[in-house]
Amino acid sequence: MAAAAPPHGIWVPVPTFFARKAAADYSPVSPPLDPDTQLSHAVFLANAGVRGLVLLGSTGEAVHVTRAERVALVKHLREGLAAAGFPAFPLMAGTAANSVDETAALLAASKEAGADYGLVLAPSYFAGVTSQEGVVAWFAAVAARSPMPILIYHYPGVSNNLKITPATVRTLAAHPNIVGAKFSHGDISAHCQVALDPAIDHERFALFTGLGQHLFPAVQVGVAGAIDGLAAFYPASMVRLFELASADEMGSKQREEARRIQWAASRAEELVVGCGVVGIKEAVARVCGFGDADGTRLPLLGGLGDQEWKRWEPVMAEMERVEKAVRSGGPLYSSLDGP
Template sequence: MQALIGTGVALVTPFKKDFSVDTEALTKITNYVIEGGVEYLVILGTTAESATLSTDEKALVIATIVEANNGRVPMVLGVGGNNTAEVVHELKTKDLSKFTAILSVSPYYNKPTQEGIYQHFKAVAEASPIPIILYNVPGRTASNMLPSTVIRLANDFKNIVGIKEAAGDIVQAMKLIQAKPDGFLVISGDDMITLPMVLAGGAGVISVIGEGFPKEFSEMVRLGLNKKVADAYKIHYKLAESIDMIFEQGNPAGIKEVFKHIGLSENTVRLPLVQVDENLSQRLSDFIKKLV
């Protein structure tokens, strides 16, 4: 899984003002992040507002990104949910031939035990024809996938190749890095602690801010992977303010506001999400002007 070391970006789904999928803007964003130096793309994750996309819209998003990418960088597809049987069915019936791996979130809302999480991903692993990256994001799922459960899965299923760890807990991340089997990727899911995780032995990041500022953020991660600590932290502190801002009023409202200011897409989000307020919009605009 060397292809998934570095910076992956969780692509948004841009919408027109009438809330339809904006394929032209999605093509522009895909080109923008690839030309900015990211190592891979993540399609239909949380940042894509996948919870509000229809089946046809999801197919349109995939087709648009596949065409725009044109084989330039690896792609990871979000395939997850809280109905295990439905996830298994999707994995068995969907064409995954274009993808390097799937990203599969720990079941949300049901609040399973650690054994329930293990059994869910056991079923996913047995159904998936391609490698799996687990996704732990307790702030959204209401349950924390503990390091012991992750390591158990990593040891039991060879096609479970990594985890996007987004608990926001550097100690938990370090426990994963310490106990993981060789080759298993511990990937940051929190932009603000990406560099500390990389320096501790992490494999990189699946990022939101890296979508807005791909050149700077992906360079920071590469410097971190090469243990060029001072140079990496210089970029980290240059971007830190923007990381706080894009999550201040929800994701992807913040990053879509960045795209509006740099001229790549509208800032439209679908309910129950709403656009950021004028104050945050102005602060993001000021930051962008200062950065460039």
């Protein structure tokens, strides 16, 4: 029996929080996990209406976390979310290994700890000589060994520019244990070719964009939602944008609201695209108060710093106005020209 697709909507690729510098067990080389902050941020996002969390993806520094830490993090969030009133909140655990057996083992450990789906980064060490047939065979082998449904994670920026074509996705979408994909690139044509492909059963295969920058237009062509870094610190705005974009009918006021949110989000998302996990952690700390702005593991070193953040303040102030308006249920702005 084929597995079901993840719920459509906004998913958040959460950062992995590490202990603050003031903690007694802090180590500058490998700071330990900070499970309390991890759970507090997760509950904050769940209360904002996001559909699920992606743990241990690129934003979650999967390549910097041990298998034991992975299990502890997933287990802690599963139990903590249940205690906070979210017993069945969807969790997706990422992998970033190149071998089939190691990837399958990571998926099994995450499943046992409480994850519902696996987000599997394409193997990329030998990207220059990896054929599309090799990509298909690799993902099929992982899916066959995985105890939970998996999604294809196509992120050329961290995958040695490995290409995964829409035709390859079509082939993999037929596998009963492959239930979707995340495209973390700006090629909207590729999104269209997969989301609109009549050969794909879109009831059980969901394509998510990794960029809230183009959420509104992407949803118009059948994309199921976003796994979006901006939602880690402005979740209500992205949830509202998805609601507007996916509505069966949209009046002029709703269209204007969607445009207003998308304009602000597209500008703010430049921080996510340009600075990656470093920028996301900086924003989560400064905007929401969770974790340290420079709380990464080596070789990542330090945050953006005050001077660089100051450059982003006007953009974030605009996004903050949108977030507050969405949370209050009040009107945004009557035009795209400003408040």
